[in-house]
Amino acid sequence: MPIYLYWGEDEFAIAQAVAALRQRVLDSDWSSFNFDKISPDQPDAVLQGLNQAMTPPFGTGSRLVWLVNTTLCQRCPEDLLAEVERTLPAIPEHSVLLLTSSSKPDGRLKSTKLLQKHAQIQEFSVIPPWKTELLVKQVRQVAQVVGVKLTETATELLAESVGNDTRQLYSELEKLRLFAGDSKKPIDQGAIATLVTTSTQSAFQLGAAIRQGETAEALDLITALLRQNEPALRIVSSLISQFRRWTWVKTMVEAGERDEREIAKAAEIDNPKRLYFLKQEVQSLSLPTLLQTLSILLELDASLKRGADELATLQIKVIELCELCRL
The missing domain is CATH 3.40.50.300 (P-loop containing nucleotide triphosphate hydrolases)
Incomplete structure (x- = not known):
């Protein structure tokens, strides 16, 4: 029954x-x-x-x-x-x-x-766009169902490109399956960048732009996210989650921790294999800088909760964050 x-x-x-x-x-x-x-x-x-x-x-x-x-x-x-x-x-x-x-x-x-x-x-709830780990996990699960092998970097790029749009995810993976044909080799990020249509602007992209000090790109992403009716507090929540993860990775590495499972546990990372890429992402940032970004983000969160103008407040703090990450 x-x-x-x-x-x-x-x-x-x-x-x-x-x-x-x-x-x-x-x-x-x-x-x-x-x-x-x-x-x-x-x-x-x-x-x-x-x-x-x-x-x-x-x-x-x-x-x-x-x-x-x-x-x-x-x-x-x-x-x-x-x-x-x-x-x-x-x-x-x-x-x-x-x-x-x-x-x-x-x-x-x-x-x-x-x-x-x-x-x-x-x-079958829609994954919030700021929960990047769950989006990556969903890509892995659907790729397995469709029968597509992806490298880890390709998996993350696909999650970033389609966000939480399940329909587009299935569509893009079917396209990638046809592209791969009989090849047993996993599809890499180059194929994703060439073939996949990026239909959403995500807080995942915003975090990367801030980390790289790309002020103009970060401001464009802020505008796009708000136009998509993405709540400002959710955007900030995603940024806090990303920068907290980067901060934990940097802290553990500088403390001499070599056990990737321990680092993954501290940074709340489901897949320890992602640590390689996270270490690369924070290589150019110092630990004091990362700690300061969290302080700025918490100030931003508090301002928005007190009723500050969303666009202006986000723009000011994002500029401040980008300038900090360029130092």
């Missing part, structure tokens, strides 16, 4: 997961008989879905019943709850019930607790 709950705001990622589930459980010759997609505007959609899930499949393969954008984990009347409680444990082995929702399940509801007990729950 497989039951799945997919939730989150990343609609494309959910659509990919649903397509994979359909391919896995349905026999293509019988899919038109054994697949039910029930929208929330249909009368008694949840009851209809539960009844369909109890119906044995025709022919070979399993039956798949999909409750689209269900509100079962946001509100559930007592009479419906009784049906859910009675039906979930009794769903036949060859029926699959799939529920999808853009909203986070309300853990206080009894219906949610029932699904937590009987269902496999997977989150």
